[in-house]
Amino acid sequence: MAYWLFKSEPDTWSWDQQVAKGDEGEEWHGVRNYQARNNMRAMKVGDRGFFYHSNVGKEVVGVVEVCRESAPDSTSDDPRWDCVWIRAIKSLKTPVTLEDCKVRPGLEQMVLVNNTRLSVQPVSDAEWVIVCGMGGIDP
DNA sequence: GCCAACGTTGGC
């Protein structure tokens, strides 16, 4: 199973809104970046991801699961843009801030730390375990 | 609100 990280500005789409969608989940639409899209195309149903609040909070707040594989983005007429659906699994007991990640040994290579502008990114197995630990949840 | 980093666009 692969791990990912999804960024959203809480003013646009927050963790609370994602949780409110329940098991049905929500289309992760609006991504217009090739790298982010390619990451979504690589996802499989059942893959897990972190839900990160950018700008406001700047912290990982929850865990999501991919519930539909990549398909054309319903909010775009451009066939280049695909996206997956994700559903909320659980909230972190303690949100893990960007600042925490920057100083945490073992997270030096994390994309969140090194490529601030990529909105859908891969997370390594080791990083997943570390961040779950920081957030007070089981991996 | 500013600005650095980065991606995309379009003229040549």
Next chain:
DNA sequence: GCCAACGTTGGC
């Protein structure tokens, strides 16, 4: 195919 101009993201 290069590169300047421009737009967007996101941390500060």
